[in-house]
Amino acid sequence: MSSDNRRGSGGAEGAVPEQLALIREAVRKNKAPRAKPRTWRGAALAKELPVARVLVDKGVLHLDRYFDYAVPEELDAVAQPGVRVRVRFGAGGRNVREGRREGGSLIDGFLVERVAESDYSGPLAALAQVVSPEPVLGPELLELARAVADRYAGSLADVLQLAVPPRHARAEARETGPPPPPPGAPEPGPWLRYGRGAEFLEALAAGGAPRAVWTALPGPSWAEEIGRAVQATLASGRGALVVVPAGRPAARVDAALRELLGEGQHALLTADAGQERRYREWLAVRRGSVRAVVGTRAAMFAPVRNLGLVVVWDDGDAGHSDDHAPFPHVREVLELRATRDRCAFLLGGWTCTVEAAQLVESGWAAPLVADRERVRAAAPLVRTVGDAELARDEAARAARLPSLAWQVARDGLRRGPVLVQVPRRGYVPRLACARCREPARCRHCAGPLQAQDAGALRCGWCGREEADWHCPECGGSRLRAQVVGARRTAEELGRAFPAVPVRTSGREQVLDTVPDTPALVVSTPGAEPVAEGGYAAALLLDGWAMLVRPDLRAAEDALRRWIGAAALVRDQGAGGTVVIVAEPTLRPVQALVRWDPVGHAVRELAERAELGFPPVSRMAAVSGTADAVAAFLAGAELPADAAVLGPVPLPVPDPGRPRPVGAPPPGERWQRALIRVPPGSGAALAGALKNMQAARLARGGGETVRIRIDPPDIG
Structure with missing residues (x-):
């Protein structure tokens, strides 16, 4: 960043007339004066590179630049680029002449670089303190953070708050050793199930940088497949970074890497680890003692040395989008890293987002998928129950379970646990046609229609009112919006199956695993526990409610959540069956039946391109x-x-x-x-x-x- 008009925590504005005259004369001659090393409060300044450029931790856009400070001689050795410092900043902190008391508040910052001269013409305030001699902000991390701040219209300080974890002195004092020797290249193992899976691993092990969008087969092998990709990258002498949306999948990848590589080869960066352990693991990565990282959202900035591979699992999960300014998304940040570091990129999941489909369509990444025969063999059997069947079904009115779902659940409970997925209580679906469930959209901008207090319809995007809405698909004029929560569903299922234990997993308590014994497991989307040996069956209730949520990606997200639950079910060769209660003619339902998330994403991308919706715009x-x-x-x-x-x-x-x-x-x-x-x-x-x-x-x-x-x- 340009250093024009930079100054310390309150550069001297009260210059004497002689100084002002010199400044005006220099400006007239286009020769700006430079700040010279001088004593400060009786202390000498550093003899070499006496000016420190500091990024103050203010996080506001109009202060999103570097400020120059003088380096006292006693801080010369420890005031190195990348360290944390404290400086005086604010209106009361204007730099003072000797003999006056210094004001202003002390705030944290990072020392970015040291230079011989400052572009600011007045005397500079001095660094107040070097918090730690540990250089936590390297040039690569600084450049990445600046690129992310520019992309998301945010400040560099805000990005660094996400990228650099809080300091913990005890963790910082622990020494770390050299990195372990690289492991050997792995066998392809489950990657042989994919058309070009073995070639992908070979390219990683040879030091290549392939970029792929990977549609994983259902089942538990995805964590092992990520682990083998990491092992292949480490075998080439490079580092690897894996980012998953939550702690549970992070634990699964962590376990897979421990089994493949042993202890000491990777770091686990999650919020659940606690501040000390997380900072200790992060320091091991920055110091080069560990070359592989598995973590949740904040790990996207992990300073892995000689980065050779970045992996994103399930990029459609909301956990990948940061809730703090400037709200970066893991997928976009790792795309930046793959481009800047020229490393391999792997975007994986059981489904395919529209953004992933765009990466393939643009040629930036190649598809990594299995053939249809393998997909059909690995997936469970999917059956549907539509509205017409529900209307004629007495069982559906008695216990919210249509006869088909009741029968599948009864048969499944003879062989193991049965998963029941219901929309969470907090879902507020937008309006949809009561006949065909097509979302009600504005005729002007295709935004979602919402019901007002007086019963009128209005667009949630452009605000236009819709006086006479009719469904463009079927011509219907009636709308529908309602949903039932998980707790009530568990009560109703308990009455329908009185001899079977009912477990719930959701907002109050999220289960990680359940035993391979008969039980009904009622879960909200994303909170499904893993069953040992897989579920015997799964029931996906109120599917329409997830399709009509007020979200551009409602259909994509509904399919992602359905497949995420169905992928935990045994394959159809072992009797695994999924029943979805939703209109079978709807596109996401058909994509689930065919187990074709890629085809659904490609069609969604084409429609968004036609309407000018993201990610095309x-x-x-x-x-x-x-x-x-x-x-x-x-x-x-x-x-x-x-x-x-x-x-x-x-x-x-x-x-x-x-x-x-x-x-x-x-x-x-x-x-x-x-x-x-x-x-x-x-x-x-x-x-x-x-x-x-x-x-x-x-x-x-x-x-x-x-x-x-x-x-x-x-x-």
Whole structure:
């Protein structure tokens, strides 16, 4: 970043007239004066490179630059690039002449570099303290954090808060040894099930950088397959990074790596580990003692040396999208790392997101899939129950279980546990046609329609009212929206199967595993425990409710959650059966029946391209009060090809429930505008929004406006 106009925590504004005259004369001659080493409060400054450029931990856009500080002689040895420092910053912290008391508050920061001279013409404030001599911010991590901040219209300090874990002195004091010798190249093992799986491992072991979108076969082998890809990368003398959405899949990959590599070959970075252990593991990675990392979201910034492979598992999971500004997504960050470090990239999951399909369609990555015969052999049998059958079914009215589902559950309980997936209690589905379940969309912008208090319909994107809605698919005019939670479902199933134990896994308590004994396991999506030996059967109830949620990716996400549950069921050769209660003609249901998530993602991508939806386009959400959003949009220099949708009111969270990310503060009514740009204009959009926000913050006193690039929910 340019160092023009940089100054310390309060560079001297009270210069004497002689100094001002010199500055004016130098500016007139286009020769800016340089700050010279001088004593500070009686202490000499460092003789070489006496100026430290510091990134202060403020996290506001108008201060998103480096500030110059003088390096006292006593801190010369420890004030090295990358260390944590403390500096005086603020209006009261203006640098003072000798004999006056220094004010300003002490804040944390990172020493980025040391230089011989400063571009600031006045005297510099001095570093107050070097917190630790451990250089935690290397140049590669700094460059990555800057790229992420620019992409998401955020500040560098905010990104570094996500990238560098909090310091723990005891962990820092522990010494780490050299890295273990590289393991041997692995055998392909389960990778032989995929058309080019063995070639992918061979390329990794040979030091290559293949990029692949991997659609994993159902079953528990995915963790071992990731472990073998990591082992192949380590065998080439390079490092590897694996990011999964939660602690449970991280534990499975951790166990697979321990079995393949033994102890000491990798680090586990998760929030569950605690601050000391997590920082100790992170330091081992930064120091080069460990060359492989498995972790959750924050591990995407792990400073792995000589990075050779990055892996993302289940990129459609909401756990990969950070809830703190500037809200980076793991998939995008690891794409940046793969491009910058020229390393291999593996995006895997049981399903395929639209973004993954776009990577393949653009040629950036190659598909890594099994042939149809292997898919059919590994997947369970999927059967459907539609609305017409439900209407005629007495069993469905008695216990919410249609006759087919009841029979499959009864047969499955003779052989093992049966999984029952129900939408979580907090789902608030948008409106859909009561006849064909097609989501109700705006005729102007294809946004989701929402019911107002007076019964009128209004678009959730552009705000237009819809007076006379008719379904474009079947011509129906009736709408539907309702859902039943997991607790009530467990009670009803307990009455239907009184002799069978019923276990629940959800928000209050998430089970990790269940034994291979007959039981009904009622779970919300994403909380399904793993059954030893696989489930005998699975029932996916209220499937339509997941399809009509207020989300652009409702169909994709519903299919991902269905397949995530069905993948835990035994294959159909072992009698594994899945029953989904949803209209069988709907595209996601058909994709589940055929076990074809890639085909579904390709068709979704084509439709989004036609409508101009992400990821074909880039979007940003601007939220705040009506006046603040209007003023922001009026002042922002948006790209010429930008389209503004809205603004529309944001829903007020229910009292007593957790406030969603981006929701208005309690007692305030906010609006949100969506800004859409075509491919190629994403960087310009992010830059325009970042500049406008920085200008607002520099002026001070304005109302809060929140920016989010690529919001996960634009419904």
